[in-house]
Amino acid sequence: MSIDVIIPDDLWEEDNEGVITSWLVSDGATVEVGTLVAEVMVEKIQCEVESPAAGTIKITKEEDDVVNKGDVIAHIEA
Amino acid sequence: MQPTLEQKMWMYEKMVVSRRYEEAIAAAYMEGKSPVFNMANGPVPGEMHLSNGQEPCAVGVCAHLKDEDTVTATHRPHHQAIAKGVDLKRMTSEIFGKANGLGGGRGGHMHLFDDDVNFACSGIIGQGLGPAVGAALSQTMQKKSGIAVAYIGEGAANQGAFHESLNLAAVWNLPVVFIIEDNSWGISVSKQKSTAVEKNSVRAAGYGMPGEYVAGNDPLEIFKVAGEAIERARAGKGPTLLELQTSRLAGHFIGDAEGYRPEGEKDALEADDPITKFRSHLIEQGDATEQEIENIETAAQAQVDEAIAHARASEDPAPEDALTSVFA
Amino acid sequence: MSDTKERKLTIARAMAESVAQYMRKDEKVFVMGEDIGVLGGVYGNTRGLIEEFGEERIRDTPISETAFMGAAVGAAQNGMRPIVELMFVDFFGVCFDQIYNNMAKNIYFSGGNVKVPMVLMTSTGGGYSDGGQHSQCVYGTFAHLPGMKVVAPSNAYDAKGLMNAAIREDSPVVYMYHKGLQGMGWLGTERGATVNTPEEYYEVEIGKASVVREGTDVSIVSLGMGVHHALKAAAELEESGVSAEVVDLRSLVPLDRDTIRASVAKTGRLIVVDEDYHSFGVSGEVIASVVEHDISVLKAAPQRVAFPDVPIPYAKIMEQFCLPNADKIVATYKKMAA
Numbered sequence: 001m002s003i004d005v006i007i008p009d010d011l012w013e014e015d016n017e018g019v020i021t022s023w024l025v026s027d028g029a030t031v032e033v034g035t036l037v038a039e040v041m042v043e044k045i046q047c048e049v050e051s052p053a054a055g056t057i058k059i060t061k062e063e064d065d066v067v068n069k070g071d072v073i074a075h076i077e078a
Numbered sequence: 079m080q081p082t083l084e085q086k087m088w089m090y091e092k093m094v095v096s097r098r099y100e101e102a103i104a105a106a107y108m109e110g111k112s113p114v115f116n117m118a119n120g121p122v123p124g125e126m127h128l129s130n131g132q133e134p135c136a137v138g139v140c141a142h143l144k145d146e147d148t149v150t151a152t153h154r155p156h157h158q159a160i161a162k163g164v165d166l167k168r169m170t171s172e173i174f175g176k177a178n179g180l181g182g183g184r185g186g187h188m189h190l191f192d193d194d195v196n197f198a199c200s201g202i203i204g205q206g207l208g209p210a211v212g213a214a215l216s217q218t219m220q221k222k223s224g225i226a227v228a229y230i231g232e233g234a235a236n237q238g239a240f241h242e243s244l245n246l247a248a249v250w251n252l253p254v255v256f257i258i259e260d261n262s263w264g265i266s267v268s269k270q271k272s273t274a275v276e277k278n279s280v281r282a283a284g285y286g287m288p289g290e291y292v293a294g295n296d297p298l299e300i301f302k303v304a305g306e307a308i309e310r311a312r313a314g315k316g317p318t319l320l321e322l323q324t325s326r327l328a329g330h331f332i333g334d335a336e337g338y339r340p341e342g343e344k345d346a347l348e349a350d351d352p353i354t355k356f357r358s359h360l361i362e363q364g365d366a367t368e369q370e371i372e373n374i375e376t377a378a379q380a381q382v383d384e385a386i387a388h389a390r391a392s393e394d395p396a397p398e399d400a401l402t403s404v405f406a
Numbered sequence: 407m408s409d410t411k412e413r414k415l416t417i418a419r420a421m422a423e424s425v426a427q428y429m430r431k432d433e434k435v436f437v438m439g440e441d442i443g444v445l446g447g448v449y450g451n452t453r454g455l456i457e458e459f460g461e462e463r464i465r466d467t468p469i470s471e472t473a474f475m476g477a478a479v480g481a482a483q484n485g486m487r488p489i490v491e492l493m494f495v496d497f498f499g500v501c502f503d504q505i506y507n508n509m510a511k512n513i514y515f516s517g518g519n520v521k522v523p524m525v526l527m528t529s530t531g532g533g534y535s536d537g538g539q540h541s542q543c544v545y546g547t548f549a550h551l552p553g554m555k556v557v558a559p560s561n562a563y564d565a566k567g568l569m570n571a572a573i574r575e576d577s578p579v580v581y582m583y584h585k586g587l588q589g590m591g592w593l594g595t596e597r598g599a600t601v602n603t604p605e606e607y608y609e610v611e612i613g614k615a616s617v618v619r620e621g622t623d624v625s626i627v628s629l630g631m632g633v634h635h636a637l638k639a640a641a642e643l644e645e646s647g648v649s650a651e652v653v654d655l656r657s658l659v660p661l662d663r664d665t666i667r668a669s670v671a672k673t674g675r676l677i678v679v680d681e682d683y684h685s686f687g688v689s690g691e692v693i694a695s696v697v698e699h700d701i702s703v704l705k706a707a708p709q710r711v712a713f714p715d716v717p718i719p720y721a722k723i724m725e726q727f728c729l730p731n732a733d734k735i736v737a738t739y740k741k742m743a744a
Contacts, residue, residue, distance in 0.1 A: 175721030186720025
């Protein structure tokens with residue numbers, strides 16, 4: 001089963017774009033529910049993205065990629 | 079001490095120029111910084127500290143100053159520079175890092191030096207205090223009539239340099255006016271959390287000089303109190319400490335999320351904008367008609383637009399210019 | 407720099423994690439400085455600490471560097487283990503008396519009877535046009551004066567390990583972190599700094615350099631941001647068949663002269679990359695460490711890629727002209743080998 005890692009709608013207030021500044025896990029790492037996986041910068045604020053599931057992470061968006069709320073940035077293979 | 083009509087209109091004009099200037103700088107600053115907010119990018123890189131809301135402190139004091147008088151300003155210097163008469167085009171070129179800027183692009187927005195009007199600013203807290211004392215000393219030793227104004231923020235009143243400089247100016251009876259712009263925040267730390275006294279003006283007593291707190295962020299009230307202090311300085315009666323309540327309408331720098339501010343504070347400050355209030359005052363008092371005010375505002379915008387256009391059209395320095403001007 | 411499929415941290419997070427973990431086990435450790443509380447540090451390195459430890463142990467200070475730097479010295483001598491932040495290293499001018507006349511000398515003056523177990527963490531570096539009072543490194547200034555250990559991590563693994571070692575150390579440690587390596591996107595992001603960093607406690611020994619890339623033709627010795635320039639230059643040189651070794655000093659005091667000498671003995675060529683000013687600094691000291699030891703190993707005169715001896719200019723075009731970069735390193739090697 002594969003679960004998407006999605007940028008949550010409430011990660012930041014406005015509807016502007018963000019940028020992935022850092023992946024905090026390597027591609028293929030084992031993650032738990034709630035593991036901090038990425039930092040997304042919106043203007044000058046850094047927001048944290050957590051893993052929604054336990055499993056192996058497959059990263060689909062790179063650092064410096066522009067992202068919007070609702071975007072899938074990785075999958076978790078349970 | 080009351081301003082003449084001419085002085086009042088000058089103060090309004092400079093306040094508007096300053097605000098329009100900050101708005102234009104903010105827009106230019108954000109170019110190239112979205113969606114990636116990287117400070118290094120865009121035509122105006124680095125940190126940017128805007129003075130929105132603090133204009134009364136600049137005009138109420140500088141209305142009394144002549145070119146020969148020295149102003150040392152802070153890391154948030156644009157309003158003070160504009161009120162002191164710094165060349166707006168050369169200043170803007172400096173902020174855009176151009177060869178024809180005040181420092182040929184070497185200084186940047188925190189390091190504006192205009193020798194023609196004896197203006198300087200610097201980037202570290204409390205740095206301008208000693209040099210203001212020195213400018214006053216120099217004028218006195220040369221038997222010249224200039225005085226000095228040192229601007230600092232309320233956070234700087236907890237620096238050693240503040241206490242040492244006040245004492246030195248007092249003990250040598252120098253013509254200095256120390257101006258504290260109290261916007262109540264040192265980046266994220268409130269005045270209440272950082273300062274042992276409610277009003278820094280009481281600290282003047284420790285150095286045997288008059289001290290006064292001016293509430294209200296009102297250019298007319300600041301004009302009056304600053305005028306008296308500057309008159310004392312010119313009359314050889316020594317230094318004065320003034321603390322001016324003001325408001326930082328922008329963040330510490332552009333990009334500051336200001337999560338540390340109590341909820342509603344920012345809205346309340348914006349609703350109490352000193353420019354809006356002064357504008358209403360001028361019209362209510364019959365000092366100017368709506369049309370005259372609009373003319374001032376239009377001219378202010380044009381002056382700002384011209385300065386920005388000038389800077390954009392100016393040449394970059396040569397890279398190797400970095401190696402020149404180290405020594406006189 | 408491990409490449410295992412595990413957790414990665416930015417340097418900002420690695421620093422905060424080290425401090426938090428240490429504070430949990432040692433109640434004598436506390437943090438003070440400007441905007442390190444609710445704001446979490448301008449560079450993110452104290453993020454989350456005030457939420458966990460409260461205002462008693464995470465202390466926002468007034469803008470009074472002389473007072474709080476002196477207070478750190480006093481608290482350290484009195485049984486606490488303060489971590490004190492100087493927001494920009496450029497601000498040392500305000501409080502250097504406490505740093506180099508008290509912090510650095512009191513152990514010696516007391517004949518070793520007094521301990522000064524404090525960490526002075528401070529940000530360094532430019533490259534984002536912040537002008538000449540917010541962009542300096544001044545590594546050499548601190549390293550020159552006896553009595554302070556000085557470290558400068560280039561990646562998150564070392565950042566955590568060096569912080570742990572620094573907090574445990576009974577002598578003062580100046581911990582110099584480069585703004586461009588913090589993983590704060592608004593200061594640019596150097597990907598090579600965000601690396602695998604274990605959650606459990608470990609130390610990186612103060613005074614031990616690291617050979618981060620092995621090579622045989624030239625030793626590129628650097629620290630902080632310069633290590634990343636060196637690695638990029640080494641990758642570029644490899645394409646033209648040149649094998650460059652990269653040494654990350656990690657510590658300036660004590661300086662790991664043995665590792666530098668061993669590397670140059672192997673390669674015969676030395677380039678020192680330093681974002682600090684060219685003269686009287688780290689680059690000269692590294693070169694001296696080699697030439698005063700054994701000049702016979704050298705196949706070419708040692709070279710340095712450092713910041714010229716001018717204040718840091720604001721305008722991007724001028725600042726970038728002055729800063730070290732990979733291209734300058736490659737060009738320097740080509741001249742040496744010619």
